[in-house]
Amino acid sequence: MFWADELAAAASGPQVVNDSKTPSGTVHVGSLRGPVVVDTITRALRNAGVLVELRYGVDDLDPMDAQALLTPDAIERSMGVPLAHVPDPAGDCHPSYARHFAQVFIDTFDGLGIRPDTYYWMSDIYASGAMDRYIRSALDAAATVREIYVRVAKVRHADDWHPLFVICDSCGRIGTTIVTGWDGEVVRYECRPDLVTWARGCGHAGETSPFGGRAKLPYNVDWAAKWDLFGVTIEPAGKDLSTAGGSRDRSDAIAREVFGNEPPLNVPYEFLNIRGRKMSTSKGLGASATQIAEVIPPEQLRLLFLRPRPNTAIEFDPEGTDAIPRLFDESDRLAGATAGREVKGELPADHERLFALSLVEPDADVAAEAATYRPAFSHLALLEQIPGIDVVERVTTEKGAPLTDREHEILEERRVAARSWLDAYAPDRARLAVQRDALPPAAAAELDDAQRAFLASLAPELESAAWDGESVQGAVFATAKEHDLPAGRAFAALYLAFLGRSSGPRAGWLLAALERDFVIGRLRDAATTRVGA
Ligand SMILES: [Zn+2]
Numbered sequence: 001m002f003w004a005d006e007l008a009a010a011a012s013g014p015q016v017v018n019d020s021k022t023p024s025g026t027v028h029v030g031s032l033r034g035p036v037v038v039d040t041i042t043r044a045l046r047n048a049g050v051l052v053e054l055r056y057g058v059d060d061l062d063p064m065d066a067q068a069l070l071t072p073d074a075i076e077r078s079m080g081v082p083l084a085h086v087p088d089p090a091g092d093c094h095p096s097y098a099r100h101f102a103q104v105f106i107d108t109f110d111g112l113g114i115r116p117d118t119y120y121w122m123s124d125i126y127a128s129g130a131m132d133r134y135i136r137s138a139l140d141a142a143a144t145v146r147e148i149y150v151r152v153a154k155v156r157h158a159d160d161w162h163p164l165f166v167i168c169d170s171c172g173r174i175g176t177t178i179v180t181g182w183d184g185e186v187v188r189y190e191c192r193p194d195l196v197t198w199a200r201g202c203g204h205a206g207e208t209s210p211f212g213g214r215a216k217l218p219y220n221v222d223w224a225a226k227w228d229l230f231g232v233t234i235e236p237a238g239k240d241l242s243t244a245g246g247s248r249d250r251s252d253a254i255a256r257e258v259f260g261n262e263p264p265l266n267v268p269y270e271f272l273n274i275r276g277r278k279m280s281t282s283k284g285l286g287a288s289a290t291q292i293a294e295v296i297p298p299e300q301l302r303l304l305f306l307r308p309r310p311n312t313a314i315e316f317d318p319e320g321t322d323a324i325p326r327l328f329d330e331s332d333r334l335a336g337a338t339a340g341r342e343v344k345g346e347l348p349a350d351h352e353r354l355f356a357l358s359l360v361e362p363d364a365d366v367a368a369e370a371a372t373y374r375p376a377f378s379h380l381a382l383l384e385q386i387p388g389i390d391v392v393e394r395v396t397t398e399k400g401a402p403l404t405d406r407e408h409e410i411l412e413e414r415r416v417a418a419r420s421w422l423d424a425y426a427p428d429r430a431r432l433a434v435q436r437d438a439l440p441p442a443a444a445a446e447l448d449d450a451q452r453a454f455l456a457s458l459a460p461e462l463e464s465a466a467w468d469g470e471s472v473q474g475a476v477f478a479t480a481k482e483h484d485l486p487a488g489r490a491f492a493a494l495y496l497a498f499l500g501r502s503s504g505p506r507a508g509w510l511l512a513a514l515e516r517d518f519v520i521g522r523l524r525d526a527a528t529t530r531v532g533a
């Protein structure tokens with residue numbers, strides 16, 4: 001059974017799934033695994049008939065500690081200030097830095113079909129007074145919280161440390177304050193110049209009520225408070241937070257011992273490891289979610305993240321490899337199998353669920369989507385490089401019927417992806433310049449008699465073969481076998497004849513991307529032309 005369906009089958013009663021994020025800077029593609037896992041679980045629960053709410057929190061009272069996109073004087077002013085109180089660095093299009101950068105990930109999620117039932121902003125939740133009772137409990141139990149940090153995480157705070165960050169009345173920073181006393185009504189706090197290295201407090205000391213948005217709980221306490229406030233039953237957490245003595249353990253202990261609440265089910269998930277360090281530097285491309293989206297459409301990106309069990313690391317190495325074409329091929333195999341077509345290779349047992357859950361729209365017609373004509377990515381990457389081809393017309397011919405609107409949409413999405421892939425990621429062997437005008441001199445010089453005989457025999461075979469990659473590839477193999485020519489030398493002969501070099505992409509697909517008449521003419525020329533002839 002698919003991992004998310006196993007989880008859904010074990011759930012009893014209505015469920016609240018929660019996740020949250022600090023809105024700073026760009027969204028790295030690796031950080032999308034959590035949201036895809038959360039969305040997949042939510043969909044699986046819904047499919048199982050479980051009443052479920054997906055909530056997504058924006059931790060916008062967190063202090064500014066990133067320097068992204070700010071000018072030096074603005075950093076000086078804003079470091080340590082709650083993100084909700086920092087101006088939008090891009091101008092006046094959003095009310096704050098937090099709202100601006102949260103919009104980036106909200107839009108990214110939406111493009112992937114991840115649409116939480118509720119987005120909530122912690123600046124609003126604190127201001128509403130909803131967190132006041134947790135603030136009171138945490139302050140009353142300050143000694144217990146300190147003891148939990150020592151016991152679970154081996155972190156020792158000073159004896160007068162209280163689990164609360166006040167927004168300084170004087171300078172507006174939250175990252176620089178420490179609460180040193182609590183009398184049941186007001187807290188005593190200090191805004192220290194040297195409390196943290198990344199921001200400088202103003203030195204103010206004073207007393208204030210901690211309620212109604214004037215303070216926020218530390219991360220682990222805040223997390224446990226949210227579980228109780230929203231009745232969270234499932235909250236997957238990344239591997240970095242799920243280690244022994246890590247954040248999740250601390251919050252679990254605080255939930256139980258301070259708020260008297262059983263923590264939600266954790267579904268720890270591993271990282272996405274992107275190899276190829278050139279990704280962040282070469283050709284101006286990086287690993288941000290918006291950049292990767294140009295070359296991997298949402299359906300394939302969802303598949304990448306939801307296919308393995310969450311506790312399995314994903315190794316993804318798109319730079320100079322076939323990792324991206326292979327992801328498309330896998331996606332197409334799942335579609336084909338779901339549509340009842342015969343597909344090559346082993347299929348995962350839960351292939352239909354994988355396909356259904358990779359679709360962007362949760363209520364998509366799975367059978368209709370599976371039956372949709374999907375031109376192979378590698379084939380399109382070849383077609384895009386051959387001058388003078390009308391790709392839409394070509395794909396329509398290959399389908400043998402006019403494309404539907406949805407098929408036009410898929411084709412366009414894949415053409416954009418193929419061009420971006422060729423531009424930024426493709427290995428050199430996938431890039432080609434077909435020598436159309438004349439037989440490349442290299443072919444005339446390097447082809448030996450056995451190779452020429454093979455090319456001569458292949459020409460009539462291709463006159464009758466079906467004109468698609470697989471059929472042409474089949475004819476190439478069969479003809480080579482008849483001539484006792486090793487496949488490597490047969491392919492080299494074709495690359496020499498068409499590309500003027502001895503390596504290239506899959507030969508059958510390369511030839512099928514060209515016009516039949518041109519291919520047959522070139523085979524005959526190559527078979528008969530000799531050096532000096
Ligand atoms: Zn903005």
Ligand SMILES: [Zn+2]
Nearest residue numbers: 168171191202
């Ligand atoms: Zn201050």
